Amino acid sequence: MLQTVTLQVNDTILEKFLWLLNHFTKDEIVVLEQSQYISDDEYLRNIPGMVSSILEARNEPIENGVSLDSLEW
Numbered sequence: 001m002l003q004t005v006t007l008q009v010n011d012t013i014l015e016k017f018l019w020l021l022n023h024f025t026k027d028e029i030v031v032l033e034q035s036q037y038i039s040d041d042e043y044l045r046n047i048p049g050m051v052s053s054i055l056e057a058r059n060e061p062i063e064n065g066v067s068l069d070s071l072e073w
Helices: 011-021 040-045 050-058
Strands: none
């Protein structure tokens, strides 16, 4: 079973870190994604329609909402 771990790696050691990861087999470590870090807020704002959807939801009457105790966790 593989676990997923998200890391922020400083640019000064990135090359060495990736070199180290490449010494493991694909059964041991797989790099799923490599990207620049952005905050959750910035990420959500980059999704087309997200901001307008949130603004629209804010204007929805409270009676249309769902209570926490009726959610299935």
